[in-house]
């Protein structure tokens with residue numbers, strides 16, 4: 106028997122009996138403080154066609170055909186902390202190839218990736234929203250350490266260009282190769298080193314464009330407003346489903362356009378300036394500058410969600426604190442639909458039938474898992 110819940114948002118959602126529900130007492134405890142529930146009052150939108158365990162356990166569920174699974178590998182920011190890895194998403198699709206893609210790879214995100222028990226050989230596709238350190242900090246580990254773990258196929262990296270070639274993705278990839286030269290040379294004659302190879306695809310920063318089409322998956326980029334030209338967001342489409350990732354951006358019409366018909370919109374959101382100053386220790390003036398010049402705050406987020414109306418919206422890049430609940434009130438001033446706050450190892454199962462948010466229950470000491478390669482060692 107299914108039940109219907111109506112949360113404080115006024116949104117009534119069909120809840121499958123075996124799927125998680127938002128308990129008023131436990132739902133909003135951050136995972137790093139022992140919380141086991143996703144940070145949302147609406148963890149289930151629609152009616153899942155299959156039963157899902159209350160928590161996602163890596164290795165226990167494959168991505169089904171026609172499904173996209175999104176796992177937040179890093180939900181934090183430049184303040185490197187154990188509570189939240191820096192920015193990164195992992196998007197898996199249910200095609201026969203079981204493709205998965207990194208979107209950004211901030212510090213600490215690879216530790217969360219390893220805990221998902223996916224094959225290191227397949228860590229070959231990275232889409233970067235921009236080149237701030239909190240979105241690229243684990244790239245050297247991906248190149249060097251995961252090559253040591255067993256990846257022998259080259260890595261493909263997509264990212265925005267810039268009017269100044271020195272600031273574009275191609276320059277980043279070229280110099281990253283040089284940075285890793287000592288690591289690579291040290292393995293000569295000991296381990297295959299082809300996993301250190303990188304192929305960079307510099308993509309437009311000033312217009313939407315399809316940048317990837319393989320195995321039933323399409324990835325498009327679109328301009329974001331953040332720092333310098335070169336910041337982009339992405340839309341991933343597979344099996345009639347669409348997941349949109351804003352990257353870092355001020356409120357931006359390109360995100361709104363890309364998010365039309367999105368099943369899941371993961372949009373960056375910082376706290377309002379006063380809260381941001383309090384949780385980071387920054388002066389209020391600096392917090393005001395950061396949030397107004399380069400980012401989106403909750404009241405704006407509510408308006409963006411109201412314009413785009415995804416099946417589920419997720420705030421990302423937000424300092425998760427025990428008082429994070431206040432963010433929902435700010436968002437709900439403009440929008441009362443399903444919305445979640447991202448934290449590390451939050452998992453979204455996206456299907457035609459439902460969008461479900463859960464937390465993952467992982468083994469912190471999980472060893473690397475192995476799959477197949479296309480390159481001969």
Ligand SMILES: [Zn+2]
Pocket residue numbers: 235237331353
């Ligand atoms: Zn940034």
Ligand SMILES: [Zn+2]
Pocket residue numbers: 182192237239240353422
């Ligand atoms: Zn950032």
